[in-house]
Amino acid sequence: MEDLSIQYVNLEQSENLERHRTVGFNGANALVVRRGAPFRISVGLKGRPFNPTTDSLRIKVMLGPLFVIMPVTLPKKTPSSSWNAYINTHGLNPLNPSIFISSPASASVGWYKFQLDVLTLDGQRSQAFGKFILLCNPWCSEDAVYLPCEEQRKEYVQSDSGLLFMGTAKNLVSRPWSFDQYEPGVLESCLNLLQVSPQHQKNTRMDCLNLNNPVYISRVVSAMINCEDDRGVLKGNWSGDYKQGNHPSKWTGSGDILKQWARSGYQPVKYGQCWVFAAVMCTVMRVLGIPCRVVTNFNSAHDTNGNLVIEEYYSETGTKLNLSQDSIWNFHVWVECWMTRRDVGSEMDGWQVLDPTPQERSGGVFCCGPAPVKAIRSQRIDLLYDIPFVHAEVNADVHTIIVSQGQMVSFSKDKDKVGSLICTKAVGLPRLQNITADYKYVKSPTSTPSSRSSTISKDSTLRRAVLSKGVSVVLALDKSPVVGEPICFTVKVMNQQSVSKMMKVHFNAQAKEYNHNPSDTFWDKNGVIQLAPMEVKVLQQQILSAQYVDVVGDNLINLAVVLEDMASHERVLTSEEFNIASPELTIQVADEDSVVPKKEHTATISFTNPFSQPVSGLLTVEGAGLMHKVHFSMPSLRPGMRVEQDIKFLPSMVGVKMLQASLSLSEININIRGFKMVSINSI
Incomplete structure (x- = not known):
């Protein structure tokens, strides 16, 4: 009888990646599949045709020191909790049979090796080897990470x-x-x-x-x-x-x-x-x-x-x-x-x-x-x-x-x-989703701030009110602070009693990192105000950009106001911590409704200098699935001047991708960012 041997094993990469939703991993040096679902390999045989009644196939799957050996059977119902393999008899090509390998939905993730043996009745044996990567499967209802939506x-x-x-x-x-x-x-x-x-x-x-x-x-x-x-x-x-x-x-x-x-x-x-x-x-x-x-x-x-x-x-x-x-x-x-x-x-x-x-x-x-x-x-x-x-x-x-x-x-x-x-x-959208109520009982619905705008509505103005026995005080930022503009805020002081009061007022601003207590005071101001019985006074204050420019960047500001009754020495404090919004880079994509894979497209990144001094810096542009990271030097830009930079990108696959840019300024410790979601359509 003529020998039967394995000539090659084809992992049917494109078919399996599509079926297992792992197309993005096409560049990996192994087949990437998900557990709980079968993947197909085809076997090239040489010699005589494969006879399923006299010849047998066996697969050994290995993960580190673990392994399982399974016969390749005819299609049948098998427990989903175990590995199994079966041969596709429909339209069977005796010299090129297809084998389906199925892992349990509880299989371990990792880098697997497999060994395929073909055995004949007279004891002949031929082997082939391969490897694949097995991942969890949120599409499989039996997987512990199954996500229905x-x-x-x-x-x-x-x-x-x-x-x-x-x-x-x-x-x-x-x-x-x-x-x-x-x-x-x-x-x-x-x-x-x-x-x-x-x-x-x-x-x-x-x-x-x-x-x-x-x-x-x-x-x-x-x-x-x-x-x-x-x-x-x-x-x-x-x-x-x-x-x-x-x-x-x-x-x-x-x-x-x-x-x-x-x-x-x-x-x-x-x-x-x-x-x-x-x-x-x-x-x-x-x-x-x-x-x-x-x-x-x-x-x-x-x-x-x-x-x-x-x-x-x-x-x-x-x-x-x-x-x-x-x-x-x-x-x-x-x-x-x-x-x-x-x-x-x-x-x-x-x-x-x-x-x-x-x-x-x-x-x-x-x-x-x-x-x-x-x-x-x-x-x-x-x-x-x-x-x-x-x-x-x-x-x-x-x-x-x-x-x-x-x-x-x-x-x-x-x-x-x-x-x-x-x-x-949020799912599918470039904005936030408020999930506070998932973690704690919320007294009333929390308003959702804009994730892009630096403007705050009147309903959500930053404010903190504190009430003492005799005086209440409210601190409010007039608007969200923006780099290059004064920080304007209002303090409303209310005498709650029917006697006059003389009050010391202390204003204090400190820079702070998000996870630390503030550093030294960079701005303060003191004064005395007199309040008639039941009087309300409004104090308007501002911190000029020149006074805070050395502490911007990733820092936040801790602003505090202390009022002291000069007669009783009773004190009341109110404070607010806030960030100073940076300007944003603008990204525009030419013919953005016509972006397709494997074709070069153009985007334009623009920036207007909002500062009171000239700035220069390094512009970095990148986008996974769109382009490799590139750098451009931005020459000195006078206040109010605008600069544009065209870049080319070549999408690799259909889907929504992010094009992002970052401008690191040399004169000021700040990074200015921008992004654009780009939809790549099928050709």
Whole structure:
């Protein structure tokens, strides 16, 4: 009888990528498929034709030290919980049969190898080898990460760009970010992250078994994004000294970070802060097939002693003091991943908080989560993982204390400041979605600020009112501050009593980073006002741009007003923390309704100098799936002058992609950004 042997194995790349919704990974050096669904390979045989009644095929699938051997059978119903393979007898080509390999919906993710054997009755044997990458499958109802809504799957798994929200709740900044999951080398870096984890190094077999569980995967990734306990991706730095690496605000996407980490032999990339940690984790989770979104919590508490109280101290002249171990970050960024929680009960299925920013240890390592959002809202602190810590971040009370000569002279309480707005990018739209009510009970609907505009409506004007026994005071910004313009604000003082009052007034402004107490005062003003019985006085104030220009950039402003009754020495304080909005770059795409793959298109980026001095800088333009990163030098631009830069881009695939630009100014410590969502249509 003539020999029968395997000549080749065709992984049918284009068909399988389309079927498994992994077309973006076309450049990977292995077939990328999702668990719980079959993929087809075709086998080229030589010698005599294949006879399914006398010849047999067998496949061995291997992940690290784990393997399973399965016969290739005729199509039949098999348990979805086990690996199986079957041959397509419909239209069978005896020299080129098709084999379907199906993994269980609970298979471990990772880089698989397979061995195909053909066996004959007389003992002849021929082998062929191949490899494939297996990811989670949000399209499979039996998968623990199944997400029913197709629009959400497009946003939270397939989208390779998004917005990160920063600044303050009432004047937030939407920052473009490229997740880059389809860029060359990113998929491999994400899979390598699992293999260099301490869990994998300590017990490879057990780790490979556990990589079937998104709860386990998410904890490994949360720990591996920071480098505190392992060979993680990013080194955190909040010191202000970034000479040994990149300033965290310079990063624009995850791809550069992940590829630099892999190229360096898994040395931590310098440097990251919370939004960088979260955005890189979002990339890794989307690559692995676990739905993920980036979430911002405005006025995020770090409660070090677990009493759900944050103390803030001020001097009698309105200087904020660094006297507490607790802190409030103006914003803090983490991620949510979608999964079932069989370990804590199905009522906790859905979005889970994961925070890769190293703050506190969980199970002995710097990671956080997955904490069910439903458990945070219902205060189920008995459940896994880290629910009390996240609950405090969104629900702690704030106690404001004025001290004079070491003594407390004023005290007030605010139950609404912490967790004032929790948001994420809306599905399919370049704006925010308010998800505060998912985390906490909200007394009334929170108005949704614009994610693009620097103008604030009268209904949402920044204001904070404080009432003492005799005087109440309201601080309001007249409009959202914009770089290059004065900061204008109004203080309304109301005498609540039927006696005249002489009041000392102290104004104080300090610059602050989003996660630190303020630095030294850069502007202050003092005065005395007299209030007749029941009188209301309005004080108009402004801080000129020349007075704050040295503290702009990524800084925020802490503005405080202290009134002191000169007779009773009773004091009342009101304060507001706010960011100064930067101008934006404008991006226009020529014939934007006619953008198609594999054809060069043109975009124009423009900038008008709003500053009172000439500026120059470096313009960087990039777009995953559109173009590689390019740099342009911008010559000195006089105040009020406009400059335009044309760039060419070549889309690689159909879909919505983000074109983003960043202008780093030489004269002022500020980055000016802009982005444009580009729809690439089929030809």
